[in-house]
Amino acid sequence: MGSGRSRSLSPELLSELQASTPFTEAQLREWHNRFLQQQPDGRVRHRDFLRLYRHFLPGSEVAAYAAHVFRSLDSDGDGSLDFREFVLAMNLTAPGRAKVKLRWAFALFDVDRDGEVSKGEVLEIVTAVFQLIPPKERESLPEDENTPEKRAEKLWAHFNKGENDKLAEAEFIDGVLDNDDIMRLIQYEPKK
Ligand SMILES: [Ca+2]
Numbered sequence: 618m619g620s621g622r623s624r625s626l627s628p629e630l631l632s633e634l635q636a637s638t639p640f641t642e643a644q645l646r647e648w649h650n651r652f653l654q655q656q657p658d659g660r661v662r663h664r665d666f667l668r669l670y671r672h673f674l675p676g677s678e679v680a681a682y683a684a685h686v687f688r689s690l691d692s693d694g695d696g697s698l699d700f701r702e703f704v705l706a707m708n709l710t711a712p713g714r715a716k717v718k719l720r721w722a723f724a725l726f727d728v729d730r731d732g733e734v735s736k737g738e739v740l741e742i743v744t745a746v747f748q749l750i751p752p753k754e755r756e757s758l759p760e761d762e763n764t765p766e767k768r769a770e771k772l773w774a775h776f777n778k779g780e781n782d783k784l785a786e787a788e789f790i791d792g793v794l795d796n797d798d799i800m801r802l803i804q805y806e807p808k809k
């Protein structure tokens with residue numbers, strides 16, 4: 618056992634990941650070993666992912682958000698994250714990768730994967746993000762941000778879009794980059 622093709626880190630995959638992320642060969646090899654210790658079949662499933670979210674955000678309703686994040690990371694849509702998808706996810710959390718993170722955020726919002734974001738998709742993701750906010754914290758939100766609907770309206774108004782307009786990736790990134798007020802609406806940062 619342990620000699621299957623899916624268990625080894627191929628030279629092709631290694632060079633692809635080195636080209637598309639700032640990680641070194643040594644880091645990638647170490648992660649690959651650890652990944653296989655945690656996931657002996659080389660795949661992270663939705664339920665593993667959900668467990669992780671429940672662990673890190675114990676006071677939050679994580680199911681909807683975790684499902685959307687999983688969908689956005691599972692780029693080939695096969696229902697599991699392989700090592701390649703896993704490393705690209707790690708790349709999102711590396712410091713100084715604002716544009717990379719926003720490209721991912723766009724994929725998160727593009728629920729039907731048609732390359733554009735509609736107002737309905739904004740409401741869907743904003744609702745999932747809102748559920749991450751523990752009920753006690755929700756009470757202290759500003760009046761115009763204390764429901765998912767208000768947050769979606771605010772976001773959509775920021776982009777200057779009509780009800781049935783769509784948002785392209787570049788517009789989304791330019792609109793969110795370096796704008797803390799808008800960034801706050803598209804994600805939830807747990808209070809330390
Ligand atoms: Ca996959």
Ligand SMILES: [Ca+2]
Nearest residue numbers: 727729731733
């Ligand atoms: Ca879409």
